[in-house]
Amino acid sequence: MVDVIFCIVTIGVAFQGFIKMICFTSMSIYDLHQSNLQFYSKISKFPEVRRSLLNTATHCKIAVRVLEMCYPYIASLILILPMIISLMYHSYELPFGFFFPVIDRETLIGYLINYAYHALQLFEAIAGLMASDMCFFVLIMSGVGQLDVLIIYLQKLGEITMKCDGSQKNDEQYQLLVEIVEKHVEHIAYLNKMETLKKNYFFGNFGCLIFETVTSLYVIATVDEIWYPGFIIVFGGIIQIGLPCVLGTLLSNKNDQLIREIYNTPWNMLSVSEQKLLQLLLHSAQNPVVLSDGFCPINLFNFVSIYKKIYSFLMMLLSIN
Numbered sequence: 092m093v094d095v096i097f098c099i100v101t102i103g104v105a106f107q108g109f110i111k112m113i114c115f116t117s118m119s120i121y122d123l124h125q126s127n128l129q130f131y132s133k134i135s136k137f138p139e140v141r142r143s144l145l146n147t148a149t150h151c152k153i154a155v156r157v158l159e160m161c162y163p164y165i166a167s168l169i170l171i172l173p174m175i176i177s178l179m180y181h182s183y184e185l186p187f188g189f190f191f192p193v194i195d196r197e198t199l200i201g202y203l204i205n206y207a208y209h210a211l212q213l214f215e216a217i218a219g220l221m222a223s224d225m226c227f228f229v230l231i232m233s234g235v236g237q238l239d240v241l242i243i244y245l246q247k248l249g250e251i252t253m254k255c256d257g258s259q260k261n262d263e264q265y266q267l268l269v270e271i272v273e274k275h276v277e278h279i280a281y282l283n284k285m286e287t288l289k290k291n292y293f294f295g296n297f298g299c300l301i302f303e304t305v306t307s308l309y310v311i312a313t314v315d316e317i318w319y320p321g322f323i324i325v326f327g328g329i330i331q332i333g334l335p336c337v338l339g340t341l342l343s344n345k346n347d348q349l350i351r352e353i354y355n356t357p358w359n360m361l362s363v364s365e366q367k368l369l370q371l372l373l374h375s376a377q378n379p380v381v382l383s384d385g386f387c388p389i390n391l392f393n394f395v396s397i398y399k400k401i402y403s404f405l406m407m408l409l410s411i412n
Contacts, residue, residue, distance in 0.1 A: 096310045100303045100324060101187050107299040108216060111223045114292040119284055120226065126281055127233045139243045147236030151229050158228070162221040165327075166213055172319055173206075185209055186320070224334065230285060231338040237278045238345040244271045245352045252357050264361075268368050275372055282380035293384035297332060301397065304328040305404045312409060332397060339382050339389035346379045 114120075131144055173184040183202040186209045195201040244267065251264050307321040307328075353373045358366055382389040387396065 096306050097187070097320065098189060100306055101189050103299045103303045103306075104216075107296055107303075108219060110292060110295040110299070111219060114288065115223045115226060117288060119288045123230055123281065123284060123288075126277075126284075127229070130233065130237060130277075135240075137243060137247060139247075140240050143239045143243055144236060147232055147239065151232050154228050154232070155225050158221055158225055162217050166217040169213060169323060170210055172323070176319060177202075186213060227289075227335065228338065231342060234278070234282060234285070234342055235345050237274070237281065238342075238349050241271060241274055241278065242349055242352045244274070245349075245356055249356050252360050265365060268361075268365055272368055272372055275375060279375065279380055282382075286380050286382050289382060290385050293335065293382070293389060294386075297384055297397065300328045300331050301401055301404075304401050305408070308401070308405050309408050312405070333394055335382075335389050336391050336394035339393075340391045343379075343381070343388075343390055346376060350376050 131148065135141060135144075169186050173186050176182075176184045183196055183199075185196065185202070185205055190196045190205045191201075191208070194204055196205050248264065248267050248271065251267065255264065304325055307318075307324040310318055311321045311325075350373070353369065353376060356369060358369050361369065384393075387393045
């Protein structure tokens with residue numbers, strides 16, 4: 092049963108990789124990247140904005156470096172662990188659940204040929220996984236950076252408003268408010284494009300991960316021996332589901348911070364036309380674009396809900412068994 096389940100899980104991983112290929116080779120990714128280049132290349136008159144952009148770029152660089160180190164270590168663990176198990180139990184264990192049918196994997200030569208093929212496939216999979224996760228992280232952090240810039244602009248608007256008499260016409264104040272609204276419109280368009288691109292990706296990717304996790308946990312709970320690859324699959328599923336949910340929560344929290352900053356703006360000292368612009372901005376911020384899988388938003392609440400479903404599916408399978 093272990094070999095059958097391992098093959099099914101491997102097929103799920105292959106389908107998951109196919110979904111990532113479709114999503115991250117889309118022209119929409121290129122358009123989002125160009126939007127980010129324009130966002131970072133715009134020169135602001137406020138030094139706080141430049142510092143904020145530098146912080147966002149620094150966070151992206153650090154995350155890329157961390158992922159660049161973590162994924163090779165995970166790949167090494169996936170390759171080394173079966174070899175250790177083979178030496179401990181005097182059997183030939185492969186990293187994945189597929190092998191060449193015409194080559195006997197129970198012989199040393201056949202095992203080494205299959206092992207080398209698995210190592211090649213793992214290298215390709217880790218490279219694609221690392222690139223897609225890096226790309227997604229940068230896209231989300233750029234969205235967070237856009238909100239940081241809007242928050243700084245609102246703080247500057249409040250400072251300018253407090254300095255001038257509310258009865259006086261202040262062109263700088265009005266132009267700054269118009270610029271804030273325009274930047275928020277660009278932010279909404281950016282998130283709309285990302286949400287349209289990622290919706291089907293999240294649905295397919297999460298569906299594959301739930302299937303792989305449930306089947307792996309079922310094997311771990313029912314077989315007598317310890318199935319080490321199953322633990323790696325479950326751990327990888329936690330990372331692959333958890334990372335987007337953490338980033339989605341970060342984006343949502345930053346939007347809540349933007350709403351609080353709009354409330355803190357001294358709107359009573361603005362002109363009627365400026366108050367209407369601020370009201371439109373508040374209404375738009377209170378109805379943000381939320382990344383979702385088509386049914387649920389991508390955040391930590393959804394992460395908990397997913398693992399509740401995984402537990403329910405596992406208990407159902409165990410009760411049937």
